[in-house]
Amino acid sequence: MTATSTSNAPDGAPQRRWSVRDIAAKYGILIAFALLVIGVGLGNDLFLTARNWSNLSDQSVAVGLLAVGVTVCIIAGIFDLSTGSILSVSAIVAAQVAEVSPAFAVVLGIGTGIGLGLVNGGIMAYTGVNSFIGTLSTAFVFRGIAFLLTGGAIVQYSSDSFRSIGTSDFLGLKVRVWIFIAVAVVLGLMLSRTTLGRAFYAVGGNAEAARLVGIRITSVKTAAYVISGFCAGLAGVLTASKNGAGSIENGVGLELQAITAAIVGGTSIFGGEGAVWRAVVGVLFILCIGNAFILLGIDSEYETLAEGVLILAAVSLDQLVRRRT
């Protein structure tokens, strides 16, 4: 309609130039991650070896699964602080059944995760309790269940076939790493390509607007808890398989690491914004810091402190480039 329009072309093809700032805002965490990798790589020859990265990737499986699951929750505007506990219950259930049937152990372990996710969703929907305090409570309840199941003892088993599930190698990586990658890819596609995925963003971005366009908010939130529970259950099964045992010590504090990773990766803590790949980068970022300490031979007394400072630096950098107008 306006003949002289230089920018706001109404034909829907805005002549858009990507500025450095846009790219920095969107991929700031990747830049920070690349700097970290290059820096540590220059400082130690062992860092950038296939062996080290195969090792790092193996460490990323459990926390990574929790992180991608909780990313879905955070995008939908809710927290899940119970994932570490769910992991533990699932690991114990799997270990208890592994002797009888490895396949059954897998199914039951994952099923436990999904079931506990449903419990979370049901409780939040029914009581209307805030997700932060609600899942903080169920985290205690679930860990309590784990204690009741075991009496505090470690549940060991001796099924070689269950042990071998994630432990064998495939194309240079452990099978459990491939499983993690597969879950991350599927969840990533679900979020970015499906109407269900879009509903998570909508509910987290503006819940009342979501309700008004016909999205059932409680169902969507419950779905988020179930996905997070599934991921935690799978992480529990793989942990039990890796350790040859399940225990109430599994996954302690891991839910916070997972949330940290998701946020470090750039998923907005306020909901409505984020992506699965961000959780993966966040996990690798945090693991690399720990790895660097070992490889560079720095006194590990400083590790926790430095980890905190570096995470803060990464998040601040991200905020800085985003906030600038």
Place this chain on the structure above:
Amino acid sequence: MDQLDLPNTVEVPAGDAAASPAVLAAVGLTKTFSGISVVDGADVTFRAGEVHGIVGQNGAGKSSLMKMMAGVYKADAGHVDVSGTSHVFSTPRQARDQGVSMVAQELSLVPALSVAENILLGQQPSRASVVDRAALRDRASALIKDRGFELDPDAIVASLSASDQQKVEILRALASNTRLIVFDEPTSSMSIDDSRNLYDIIRDLAESGTSVALVSHFLEEILDVCDVVTVMRDGHVVVASEPAESLSSDKLIQYMVGDVNVDGGAERVKIDRTGTPRISVNGLTGQGYHDVSLRVFPCEIVALVGLVGAGRSEILRGIFGVDPPGSGTIEIDGVQADFRRPADAVKAGLGMVTESRKHDGIFPVLATTTNVAIGQPGATSSGGFIRKAFMRRRATSVAMDVSVHGNIDGPIASLSGGNQQKALLGRWLMEPPRLYLIDEPTRGVDVVSIQQIHALLRRLAAGGMSVLMVTSEFEEALAVADRIYTVRNGTIVLESDAADSDKESLLAAAFGTDKKAAS
């Protein structure tokens, strides 16, 4: 087309506003977002005691220019001249220190705080860095009294009506020593009385020597209230400080759009009111309305008019299941409907746009295309998978239909206010719904786009869609609707054919001063 303000000041009869010195001036202000220039070298002079109107189409850059004046955005180039010294504001605080305050397009109060606290937000009187509550209350009361407002300084802002909240916002802008106060579309959601009041306040402000900038799409009101008018188009100032006496609405529209023909409205189709109504509401009663019975037929556009607070929005929300009604029946195409939640209404082929786009309309960080497509996921997905390219194409064409200007692949929050509103209207138009409920379809939309939207609604109605809309603009109801219900105190008091009614009779019914409505 470009005019300097120098010749204008010469043309103005001597003795009034033009003679007063420039208090503040925008000099070459420029702003670019993501490589797109939204304000380009704007020069505007604001004089003491003058009300300065700023008009332009949605997305022309009015709000962005004002935000640079008020330090909300930092200018990429240019500066603000304050009695001879140059400033580039990077925070609202800096602008306020130089005497520039702004009443934003979207209200920005802290709902949980009291009126007094909101008025003096950021400048609370304090002793040893503890807020001095008594002094705070006293100063706020004094400010309220100065302006002749009736406001309780201790009331919590969340409990106030929209127009009282607006007053708080104005008082906040005036709390510091203000030389220029900027109003960005202050009356778009006000009742008739409230906006009259506001214009009185604005004139008072100008008389007391303050300089006022007023952004609005109500051209008649602009011409009425302002001394001079500046017109913006595509980020440029195309007419600067033209005296209002020498302008007319038509002239303003011409400046706003350039040399483009504006297409007129579409004609009405004959409506068959003998068949089954698209919607038939009987004795609907709920929070804020009672005994509402109405019908809308296929191809028909029906408007609910009345005063702000008459219960019109509540009726729409009741029908759509946002706040399910207490009693009464609703039939859609002859079938009993009982929508307990919006999802039920959507499933039955209804769509709805509410009046508060920020609160329950937009998904601010999602792309405009996604915001448009999200209402009708079935139209652009198969088997639950979004067909991205197709979705973008469809959303783009719908956005064009409702004349959205701006980068529609970016977050909707980065569109101008009016363009967000248009995008929301497009939300249900991928596959026109059977019945479209619209609350204030053109709030904040520029005059040219309003005509396009009206024409679009008429076209869609001709194709079979029914529309039930709420509007506070009686002219809008008369221009676009086939039939009009006037609502007063929560119930329908008058049903009239748009063709043979006029604004006066509707207003009389809305105020309850006519005999027909009273009986």
